[in-house]
Amino acid sequence: MLSIRSITKRFGGFTALDEVSLEISPGECFGLLGPNGAGKTTLMSLIAGLRKPDGGTISPGKSGARASLGLVPQNVALYTDLTAGQNLEIFGKLQGLRGATLRERVGEALEAVQLSERRKDVVKTFSGGMQRRLNLAAALLHRPGLLLCDEPTVGVDPQSRNAIFDYLGQLNRDGLTIIYSTHYMEEAARLCSRIGIIDHGKILALGTLDELLALLPFEDEIIFPNTSETKLFAERMAPHGKLVSENGAQYRFFPQLKLSEFYRRAEELNLPARLFAQQRPTLEAVFLHLTGRTLRDTK
Numbered sequence: 030m031l032s033i034r035s036i037t038k039r040f041g042g043f044t045a046l047d048e049v050s051l052e053i054s055p056g057e058c059f060g061l062l063g064p065n066g067a068g069k070t071t072l073m074s075l076i077a078g079l080r081k082p083d084g085g086t087i088s089p090g091k092s093g094a095r096a097s098l099g100l101v102p103q104n105v106a107l108y109t110d111l112t113a114g115q116n117l118e119i120f121g122k123l124q125g126l127r128g129a130t131l132r133e134r135v136g137e138a139l140e141a142v143q144l145s146e147r148r149k150d151v152v153k154t155f156s157g158g159m160q161r162r163l164n165l166a167a168a169l170l171h172r173p174g175l176l177l178c179d180e181p182t183v184g185v186d187p188q189s190r191n192a193i194f195d196y197l198g199q200l201n202r203d204g205l206t207i208i209y210s211t212h213y214m215e216e217a218a219r220l221c222s223r224i225g226i227i228d229h230g231k232i233l234a235l236g237t238l239d240e241l242l243a244l245l246p247f248e249d250e251i252i253f254p255n256t257s258e259t260k261l262f263a264e265r266m267a268p269h270g271k272l273v274s275e276n277g278a279q280y281r282f283f284p285q286l287k288l289s290e291f292y293r294r295a296e297e298l299n300l301p302a303r304l305f306a307q308q309r310p311t312l313e314a315v316f317l318h319l320t321g322r323t324l325r326d327t328k
């Protein structure tokens with residue numbers, strides 16, 4: 030168990046983390062979901078022992094379970110003039126591996142992130158996604174018990190993203206504890222068994238996806254086109270929920286009135302029901318409910 034109790038971190042007069050408390054169980058994949066600047070990287074760096082908190086405790090300390098820790102940093106940290114194989118050999122040596130074990134682990138890691146065929150290629154010729162995959166492999170050579178992944182898929186193509194997800198899922202099923210930070214709600218929902226929503230240095234809510242969705246005061250969100258036909262209706266609905274305009278093309282409405290009442294009012298303006306698509310809300314709606322902003326607004 031990793032216990033984070035009332036952690037505070039300040040940079041000068043600015044409070045980046047404000048009394049954050051979390052318990053992470055062995056074998057869980059915990060998601061830290063929040064917009065840019067929320068404090069995710071700061072929290073990761075404190076857990077990794079790269080920075081010291083101004084208040085609070087993290088236990089066990091670096092000499093305990095956290096001694097066996099892998100960190101996938103937000104920015105790719107590789108020697109781009111060297112080959113993929115040479116990079117992993119350097120990281121493996123830094124992690125204390127030598128000889129046959131090192132060679133074996135490097136081979137396994139390249140295989141796991143689907144880069145075996147690029148072993149002898151220089152990293153600067155790799156796509157962003159391939160570099161991300163190698164960055165992940167580098168953190169795992171010493172087979173840590175806890176993996177910290179700080180937004181490992183930013184700027185990654187779908188193929189690499191899926192490869193990273195499949196690999197992390199497999200590692201987690203094999204018992205690796207993972208803390209995964211992201212501002213993509215789909216990633217947190219897909220990969221993590223529990224999610225903490227973080228904003229302005231505070232954990233606003235914590236739970237499974239279903240527990241977080243249960244915080245919402247409505248069951249379905251409604252999507253409808255943004256046209257001259259629906260403009261007046263959207264204006265009338267705005268006080269009865271949260272209305273978000275998406276790229277000027279459609280509205281997403283989080284209702285605070287009964288759906289029967291919503292459709293009755295649409296009918297008053299001769300808007301047919303087929304214009305409206307109802308769907309189960311996502312973590313985006315939970316974030317909006319908790320902060321009044323969308324995750325995208327705050328990027």
Ligand SMILES: Nc1ncnc2c1ncn2[C@@H]1O[C@H](COP(=O)(O)OP(=O)(O)OP(=O)(O)O)[C@@H](O)[C@H]1O
Pocket residue numbers: 040043045063064065066067068069070071072103180
């Ligand atoms: N070394 C530092 N000095 C001053 N302020 C900092 C420092 N590191 C982080 N901050 C500030 O602390 C806040 C949290 O930053 P942090 O990098 O932890 O956020 P984040 O959630 O990881 O977001 P991002 O995805 O943008 O990295 C931000 O407002 C950031 O500007």
